[in-house]
Every structure is written in C-alpha cells, then in structure tokens.
Amino acid sequence: MTDEATRETAEDARGWRAATEAALYGPGGFYRRPEGPAGHFRTSVHASRLFAEAVAELLCRVDEALDRPGTLDFVDMGAGRGELVTGVLAALPAGVAARVRAYAVDLADRPSGLPDRITWLAELPRTVSGLVFANEWLDNVPVEVAEVDAAGVPRLVLVRRDGAELLGRPVSGAEAEWLARWWPLGAEPGLRAEIGLPRDQAWATAVTSLQRGLAVAVDYAHTVAARPPFGTLTGFREGRGTAPVPDGSCDITAHVALDACAALDPALRLPEALLCTQRNALRALGLIGARPPLTLASTHPTAYVRALSTAGEAAELTAPGGLGDFGWLLQPVGIENPLL
Ligand SMILES: C[S@@+](CC[C@H](N)C(=O)[O-])C[C@H]1O[C@@H](n2cnc3c(N)ncnc32)[C@H](O)[C@@H]1O
Numbered sequence: 001m002t003d004e005a006t007r008e009t010a011e012d013a014r015g016w017r018a019a020t021e022a023a024l025y026g027p028g029g030f031y032r033r034p035e036g037p038a039g040h041f042r043t044s045v046h047a048s049r050l051f052a053e054a055v056a057e058l059l060c061r062v063d064e065a066l067d068r069p070g071t072l073d074f075v076d077m078g079a080g081r082g083e084l085v086t087g088v089l090a091a092l093p094a095g096v097a098a099r100v101r102a103y104a105v106d107l108a109d110r111p112s113g114l115p116d117r118i119t120w121l122a123e124l125p126r127t128v129s130g131l132v133f134a135n136e137w138l139d140n141v142p143v144e145v146a147e148v149d150a151a152g153v154p155r156l157v158l159v160r161r162d163g164a165e166l167l168g169r170p171v172s173g174a175e176a177e178w179l180a181r182w183w184p185l186g187a188e189p190g191l192r193a194e195i196g197l198p199r200d201q202a203w204a205t206a207v208t209s210l211q212r213g214l215a216v217a218v219d220y221a222h223t224v225a226a227r228p229p230f231g232t233l234t235g236f237r238e239g240r241g242t243a244p245v246p247d248g249s250c251d252i253t254a255h256v257a258l259d260a261c262a263a264l265d266p267a268l269r270l271p272e273a274l275l276c277t278q279r280n281a282l283r284a285l286g287l288i289g290a291r292p293p294l295t296l297a298s299t300h301p302t303a304y305v306r307a308l309s310t311a312g313e314a315a316e317l318t319a320p321g322g323l324g325d326f327g328w329l330l331q332p333v334g335i336e337n338p339l340l
Pocket residue numbers: 031037043044045046077078079080081083084105106107108122123134135136137140141
C-alpha cells in the first residue's frame with residue numbers, strides 16, 4: 001500500500017463493530033431494507049415449516065414446566081419479518097395458542113400484514129414468562145475483529161466503508177481478557193479472532209428478561225477447542241457469500257462463540273445451560289425425518305409424496321455440514337431444561 005493510500009484508509013477507518021452497526025442497522029442499513037433477511041439468505045425458519053413446528057413443541061414443553069399458566073409468552077428475538085412467530089402460532093394446539101402472548105423483536109420496522117395479535121418491539125419485553133427464541137440473531141450482533149501483527153501483538157482491525165482494512169491499537173482491557181479466555185491467539189502474524197463480548201452481553205440481556213422459562217439461541221457456532229484460525233467474518237448478498245464490505249450493501253456476519261455466551265455470571269445462580277447441535281435438538285423435539293416406506297407409494301401415492309417431501313425438509317434441517325451442525329444454546333430459568 002502506498003503512503004497516500006495508507007493515509008486515506010486511516011482517515012475514515014473504524015473498528016468492525018461500529019462499521020457493522022452502521023452498515024446493518026443505521027439509516028439505509030442492510031436490515032432496514034424492505035425485502036428483509038429472507039430476500040438474501042435462507043435460515044431454518046425459511047427452509048421448512050417443520051422448524052416452527054419443533055419450536056411450537058418446545059413452547060408446549062415450557063408451558064408444562066410452568067404448570068400451564070394463564071398467559072404464556074413467546075418471544076421471537078431478532079425476528080426478521082416475524083416468520084417464526086407466525087409459524088409457531090399456526091402450529092400450536094388451540095388450547096395453548098389461546099394463552100400465548102406473542103412478541104416479535106427486531107430493529108426493523110413492523111412489516112405490513114403481520115397478524116395483529118403479534119406485538120412488534122424494538123427491544124425485548126421487560127419481563128417474560130415463557131420462551132425467548134433467537135434464531136440467527138447473535139451472529140448479527142456486531143463485534144470487533146483482532147489480528148496478530150508482525151510483532152506477534154493482537155491489534156484491533158479497522159475498516160473503511162469500501163472494505164479496506166488496517167491495524168489499529170493493541171487489544172486491551174475487557175476485550176483482551178475475553179480473547180485470552182475464549183479465543184487465545186498465537187503469535188503468528190495474520191491470525192484473527194472475532195471478540196464475542198457484545199454477544200455475551202446480548203445473550204445475558206435475553207436470559208435476564210426471563211422471569212421463568214427458557215431462552216434459546218440458535219446459530220452457526222464454534223467452541224474454544226476449535227476456533228477458526230482466521231475468524232469467520234463474511235458477507236451475504238442475494239443468497240451468496242461475498243466479501244464483508246460495511247457499506248449497507250450486504251449482510252455482515254460471523255459465527256458465534258456460543259460457549260462464551262453460555263458462561264453467564266454465576267451470581268445469577270441459573271441452572272446449567274445446554275449446548276448441543278440442531279440435529280440433536282430437533283430429534284429430541286420429535287423431528288425424525290425418516291423416508292416413508294416404498295409400499296406407501298402404491299397404496300397411498302399422495303401421502304407418499306407428502307411424506308417424502310417432509311423427510312427431505314427434515315433432512316435439510318438436520319444435515320451434517322449444513323443446518324444440522326448449527327449450535328443450540330438452551331438456558332432454563334426457574335425450570336428444568338425441557339429438552340432433556
Ligand atoms: C439473520 S436475521 C434472522 C431473522 C430470523 N430470526 C430468521 O431466522 O429468519 C437477524 C435479525 O436480527 C435482527 N437484529 C439484530 N440485532 C438486533 C437487536 N439488537 N435487536 C433486535 N433485532 C436485532 C436483524 O434486524 C435481523 O432481522
């Protein structure tokens with residue numbers, strides 16, 4: 001890079017956290033656009049109604065654990081356009097659905113056509129008794145990126161609006177402590193890490209909104225035993241992975257250190273959290289996805305085709321190397337873990 005280019009880069013560069021915040025949620029930001037997340041990528045929610053059905057089953061288990069209260073809350077956190085909460089309400093048995101107070105929480109505006117019974121909020125409700133479910137929320141909580149410099153020192157990565165990067169000050173304070181505990185970087189120049197502190201804090205906010213019930217975060221994740229050496233920061237636009245450029249033209253996302261999120265303040269005295277794969281979580285909720293027997297094809301061809309399509313959707317939601325490898329973090333508050 002020439003001296004002049006370095007100067008230009010330095011002038012309007014800032015940390016990835018602030019750059020991502022502006023690019024995704026600022027005026028004209030990626031998540032403010034009318035097409036919503038579904039216009040650019042498929043989550044489990046869009047892949048199949050079976051996902052909402054499994055979450056409805058989980059809500060029924062929370063209902064039982066709470067002794068079937070008069071009002072049962074369901075919060076779709078980071079709701080996109082409210083697709084999950086809409087699907088969950090449709091999948092619930094009538095007796096449960098009638099008692100559900102349904103919330104969708106997102107920074108975007110309320111989408112037109114969302115059923116009136118769903119309350120749309122920009123922040124979590126203050127006291128929740130029921131299920132808070134966050135599908136692919138935490139990966140969109142902006143984080144700082146650290147990179148090891150030529151002298152072996154981890155520094156914050158600064159980025160310009162066009163995606164050009166340079167290294168800033170050494171990582172220090174709470175961010176350095178987080179790295180040391182959750183993502184220790186070696187001394188090799190170029191190693192990178194995403195500093196998950198804001199996600200730990202976001203998750204703690206979701207959990208502490210619960211008076212009683214269960215909080216669940218579902219995301220592509222990694223744990224301390226196997227962090228990716230160069231991080232996972234990436235962009236998405238119209239269904240394709242792309243370079244992460246913080247100009248509002250694409251999603252900017254990074255896999256989540258769910259094990260760090262799970263380690264909440266011991267002073268909260270919460271029951272132990274469970275971290276498992278989506279494959280295991282959905283199986284525990286009754287999603288099997290076995291192929292129908294071939295004999296059904298001749299006796300009941302329509303039922304066979306329907307069962308085959310359901311099996312295909314279940315296979316996608318539980319696929320190794322795909323959605324099935326997503327992490328589920330389940331934190332009960334005042335109840336036993338209803339998945340066990
Ligand atoms: C990847 S989309 C997931 C949408 C939906 N949950 C799904 O699975 O299809 C992430 C969503 O989280 C929302 N989001 C991010 N940070 C948020 C925050 N702090 N409060 C509320 N919503 C947030 C974004 O606006 C976006 O709609």
